[in-house]
Amino acid sequence: MNEPPESRLYVWTELHAMAMLTGGMAVAGGLPGASCYVPAAVSFILLAYVFRNAWSPGGRFGAANAITAFRFLLVGGLLLDGTVPADWQALAATLILLLDGLDGWIARRLGLASRFGATFDMEVDAFFTLALCVALYGSGRFGVWILLPGALRYLFVLFTRLARPPLRRERSNRWSRAIGAIVLSGLTVALLPIGTWAVAIAAVVTCAVIGSFAASVWQLYHP
Incomplete structure (x- = not known):
């Protein structure tokens, strides 16, 4: 298995972050949610091309990557503004979480x-x-602040590119994985028509994401 140099992966990650932030800003500016999906699909196709022949130890795409790709396809259903009822969106998000x-x-x-x-x-x-x-x-139940939890990952990537901290990537640990699961679960529950509870849950999730990424920035400077 001949994997591409690490530098090429860094370049893709940075370009992907810029594309996703551009899509998020387009949504904030009034474009439909689906406007995020096309650049994401193009970016992932580019990632697959960069890693061609190194998708798995045997070189094949494999069952595991196929499941990940299927999850990405399901995510597209969340971005069909006004055409998918909230409870069906929550059901799709739950399936993605289970996968x-x-x-x-x-x-x-x-x-x-x-x-x-x-x-x-x-x-x-x-x-x-x-x-x-x-x-x-x-x-329509949330202000533009609700886009922040989704944007922070990509802002973090660009921060490491511009600030050049001692570490280029944070180390994954149980705490960060637990926060990630809580954030995804909380945002999924907030899709349901549960009134002000949805706003409260989303606000708590937003605070959790901000705290998690603040800890990640600290970790970059204290390896």
Whole structure:
């Protein structure tokens, strides 16, 4: 398996972050939520091209990456403004949550783990967060602040590019993974028509994301 240099992955990650932030700003400016999906799809196709022949140890795309790709397709259903009822959006988001982790488990079980698979899985999770925020914003029940939890991941990537801290990436740990699961679950629940509870849950999630990324920035400077 001949993987591309780390520098090429950094370049893709930065370009992907800029594309996703541009999509988020387009939604904030009044464009439909689906405007985020096309640049995301193009970016992931580019990632697959960069890692061609290195998708898995055997070079094939594999079952684990196929599940991740299926999750990405399901995320598109969250971005169809006004055409999908809130309860169906919540159902789709729940299915995506249930599938999250299955791809990693299969990759480890079948010996399919790769740098491409890990990156693909992590970035689909990040896009899922952004899509949930865009769906909530499109519901008309939230202000533009609801886009912040989805944008912070990409702002963090560009921060590391501009500030050049001692570490280029934060280390994953149980705390960060737990926060990620709580954020995705909270945003999914906020999709439901539960009145002011949805706003309260989304506000707590937003504060949790801000705290998590503040801790990640601290970690970059205290390796």
